[in-house]
Amino acid sequence: MIRLEDVxxxxxxxxxxxxxxxxxxxxxxxxxxxxxxxxxxLNLIAGFEAPEQGCVLIxxxxxxxxxxxxxxxxxxFQDNNVFAHLDLWQNVALGISPSLRLDAERKARVDAALxxxxxxxxxxxKPGEVSxxxxxxxxxxxxxxxxxxxxxxxxPFAALGPALRRDMLDLVKAMQQARGLTVVMVTHQPxxxxxxxxxxxxxxxxxxxxxxxxxxxxxxxxLPGLRDYLGDWSRPEL
Amino acid sequence: xxxxxxxxxxxYAALALLALALAAGFLPVLRMxxxxxxxxxxxxxxxxxxxxxxxxxxxxFLSLLLGLPLARALARQSAFPxxxxxxxxxxxxxxxxxxxxxxxxxEVYGARGWFGGIFxxxxxxxxxxxxxxxxxxxxxxxxxxxxxxxxxESWKLAAQLGLRPLAIWRLVEWPAVKSGVAGAALxxxxxxxxSFAVVLTLGGGxxxxxxxxxxxxxxxSDFDPQRASMLALVQLALCATLALVAQAWGGLAAGWPALxxxxxxxxGRSTTARLLDGGIVLVALLLLVPPLVALIGAGxxxxxxxxxxxxxxxxxLGLGAASAVLAFVVVWPLAAFAVRSGGWRKVTSIAVLASxxxxxxxLATGWFISLIAHAGMxxxxxxxxxxxxxxxxxxxxARVLMPALAQxxxxxxRLCLSLGLAGWSRFRLVELPVMKRAIGLSxxxxxxxxxxxxxxISLFGTQDFVTLPALIYRQMGSYRFxxxxxxxxxxxxxxxxxxxxxxxxxxxR
Numbered sequence: 030m031i032r033l034e035d036v037x038x039x040x041x042x043x044x045x046x047x048x049x050x051x052x053x054x055x056x057x058x059x060x061x062x063x064x065x066x067x068x069x070x071l072n073l074i075a076g077f078e079a080p081e082q083g084c085v086l087i088x089x090x091x092x093x094x095x096x097x098x099x100x101x102x103x104x105x106f107q108d109n110n111v112f113a114h115l116d117l118w119q120n121v122a123l124g125i126s127p128s129l130r131l132d133a134e135r136k137a138r139v140d141a142a143l144x145x146x147x148x149x150x151x152x153x154x155k156p157g158e159v160s161x162x163x164x165x166x167x168x169x170x171x172x173x174x175x176x177x178x179x180x181x182x183x184x185p186f187a188a189l190g191p192a193l194r195r196d197m198l199d200l201v202k203a204m205q206q207a208r209g210l211t212v213v214m215v216t217h218q219p220x221x222x223x224x225x226x227x228x229x230x231x232x233x234x235x236x237x238x239x240x241x242x243x244x245x246x247x248x249x250x251x252l253p254g255l256r257d258y259l260g261d262w263s264r265p266e267l
Numbered sequence: 268x269x270x271x272x273x274x275x276x277x278x279y280a281a282l283a284l285l286a287l288a289l290a291a292g293f294l295p296v297l298r299m300x301x302x303x304x305x306x307x308x309x310x311x312x313x314x315x316x317x318x319x320x321x322x323x324x325x326x327x328f329l330s331l332l333l334g335l336p337l338a339r340a341l342a343r344q345s346a347f348p349x350x351x352x353x354x355x356x357x358x359x360x361x362x363x364x365x366x367x368x369x370x371x372x373x374e375v376y377g378a379r380g381w382f383g384g385i386f387x388x389x390x391x392x393x394x395x396x397x398x399x400x401x402x403x404x405x406x407x408x409x410x411x412x413x414x415x416x417x418x419x420e421s422w423k424l425a426a427q428l429g430l431r432p433l434a435i436w437r438l439v440e441w442p443a444v445k446s447g448v449a450g451a452a453l454x455x456x457x458x459x460x461x462s463f464a465v466v467l468t469l470g471g472g473x474x475x476x477x478x479x480x481x482x483x484x485x486x487x488s489d490f491d492p493q494r495a496s497m498l499a500l501v502q503l504a505l506c507a508t509l510a511l512v513a514q515a516w517g518g519l520a521a522g523w524p525a526l527x528x529x530x531x532x533x534x535g536r537s538t539t540a541r542l543l544d545g546g547i548v549l550v551a552l553l554l555l556v557p558p559l560v561a562l563i564g565a566g567x568x569x570x571x572x573x574x575x576x577x578x579x580x581x582x583x584l585g586l587g588a589a590s591a592v593l594a595f596v597v598v599w600p601l602a603a604f605a606v607r608s609g610g611w612r613k614v615t616s617i618a619v620l621a622s623x624x625x626x627x628x629x630l631a632t633g634w635f636i637s638l639i640a641h642a643g644m645x646x647x648x649x650x651x652x653x654x655x656x657x658x659x660x661x662x663x664x665a666r667v668l669m670p671a672l673a674q675x676x677x678x679x680x681r682l683c684l685s686l687g688l689a690g691w692s693r694f695r696l697v698e699l700p701v702m703k704r705a706i707g708l709s710x711x712x713x714x715x716x717x718x719x720x721x722x723x724i725s726l727f728g729t730q731d732f733v734t735l736p737a738l739i740y741r742q743m744g745s746y747r748f749x750x751x752x753x754x755x756x757x758x759x760x761x762x763x764x765x766x767x768x769x770x771x772x773x774x775x776r
Contacts, residue, residue: 077423077533097533098429109420114442127434 036083045235056212058222061232067215071181075104103172104181110168111156117167118152124171142173162193182214198225231255271680277600285618292633299496307497319477323459326398334406337551340544342414343535357404362766364719365464366736370755371558393469402455413447419530426533453513461626464721478502482628499629510624566756569749579738590656591713598664606673622661631726651727656717664709671705708772715765
């Protein structure tokens with residue numbers, strides 16, 4: 030479980046405050062206008078930003094003061110998830126050992142993760158020689174070998190076409206269910222939230238305005254900001 | 268599609284002028300060199316070549332030895348107080364004329380200086396000290412630009428994977444900087460191999476002379492054009508080789524770090540890292556600050572507003588303005604063609620590259636031989652200095668004008684074509700108002716370069732034709748070091764005023 034207790038953070042002019050809970054094994058989508066603090070929320074959980082006040086708890090442990098690598102968290106970004114000069118296998122292996130010295134058992138784990146995301150045949154290519162979707166799969170495979178209970182996704186598939194995006198989402202969803210991961214995913218695509226997320230949070234001006242079961246949130250009539258954000262999308266009859 | 272065509276005559280004229288200047292420099296040297304054949308390559312030439320390579324190699328090594336850790340320290344500690352000031356300080360040695368910096372170094376490390384006795388500054392040690400002073404900041408800024416291009420996600424990833432400093436260096440930093448380091452090394456080697464003022468003032472004896480300075484001595488002291496042309500051929504071959512290697516590498520075009528938002532870094536927070544980075548910055552400050560402080564401190568009390576100083580000042584400004592205008596007039600028509608046609612682009616880039624790699628002293632040897640046969644030096648000195656300085660500033664002028672001109676062509680060509688706006692009226696009504704900052708910047712850059720020039724004025728100057736750098740050198744040579752410091756301060760003030768102006772124009776583009 031991820032808990033943010035009265036977490037305060039200031040970015041330029043905007044004062045943010047987060048008070049929320051993401052239960053263990055849940056898949057939460059985070060939607061909302063750009064600049065509203067969606068990425069900041071993930072950065073606070075991952076430890077890339079330090080709150081001015083309040084604390085972040087993961088599975089009951091206060092991680093507020095821990096550096097990113099000591100938190101039980103993996104994160105996948107929209108872009109630049111791989112080092113261009115290392116091949117796909119090495120990029121995944123970094124998730125286990127920063128010095129890339131692995132024993133046979135760990136090597137097998139890297140191979141298995143690459144096979145699981147469908148990159149078994151491409152493992153000795155460089156990132157520049159594979160497609161954008163395949164590069165994102167490398168990040169998923171790395172999260173697999175890192176085997177941390179929390180997975181954060183920051184618009185991970187925004188640069189991919191609809192079919193690929195759906196494939197990737199299915200992959201992450203399967204991984205989440207098989208391992209009981211707690212997933213928080215920032216997205217701009219309502220259909221991503223509906224396809225994968227049990228819960229969806231609507232975030233605006235540095236606050237989580239609502240965090241409800243996905244279907245309930247998209248049907249909500251009491252959130253005027255959400256209606257404006259979704260626009261025509263919420264009224265397919267128009 | 269019908270494309271806009273600039274008028275041809277100025278383009279061909281500019282090209283002809285450039286070809287003439289290069290041919291007049293190159294052909295006599297080649298002829299005189301070939302006449303001597305292998306016999307001309309005597310032990311003296313080899314000794315000079317060996318010293319040139321030795322000092323350039325050592326200078327490059329030492330500059331990177333400090334420049335690389337300095338860049339890393341500045342990139343890793345992205346928010347300490349005074350960082351912005353330090354970055355500006357790193358620009359200073361590049362902006363100041365070499366002769367001015369040398370004065371500062373002598374004032375600090377010379378026999379009677381603040382830290383006198385640490386180095387023997389007349390000879391190899393002094394040459395290395397001066398080259399390191401110039402090139403540590405250059406290396407640091409070039410490499411810092413590469414480090415700052417590393418995407419923010421890489422730093423997040425490194426933090427999440429818990430990479431240690433060594434792993435970060437191996438996996439993130441070194442891959443990002445390695446081609447930049449090679450490019451910087453080549454550039455620094457090239458600059459040091461053709462450095463003139465430093466070697467002339469701090470070396471110059473038969474044991475510590477480089478090709479560039481040896482050419483000058485053969486021409487002006489020994490009057491031995493044969494030896495000069497042999498040395499010039501060797502220098503040409505050396506510089507051309509280095510420049511071609513650099514060109515093939517493609518690493519020289521690296522830009523300066525922009526003052527934009529830096530990606531946040533999560534490493535380097537440990538006490539060890541901070542102490543290490545702080546120590547490196549301190550070493551750099553110890554290297555850079557004392558000569559500059561000495562220059563200002565001592566210079567303020569020794570400005571002697573003699574008629575000679577005033578005349579040198581006016582001569583410097585006059586020559587600088589003339590060579591800036593000449594460089595502009597040559598580059599503009601070429602650039603106007605180059606941004607619109609692939610063929611012209613090739614020709615122009617070759618011409619600009621040629622003017623960059625041809626070492627001034629080698630070129631001067633040819634001009635010297637060509638002209639001395641026909642006329643005396645005196646009447647021509649000013650023209651030769653202007654031409655040489657214009658030629659040296661061509662690459663910089665082109666680098667500024669080309670992108671601006673390309674942008675203007677893109678935006679205005681079709682409208683101008685439909686209105687029949689061309690030639691002078693187009694320049695007056697469209698390019699001049701739209702590009703006035705770029706034009707101003709290119710002129711000021713050329714002016715600054717020629718204000719600091721000691722090479723051309725030494726090669727062609729005469730007793731009563733003196734610029735500020737030449738005056739400083741003369742005052743140094745005649746045991747009036749105090750006056751030299753005063754003159755150096757005047758020159759630096761002048762150059763810094765112009766470069767502040769240039770910086771403002773380049774920021775607002």
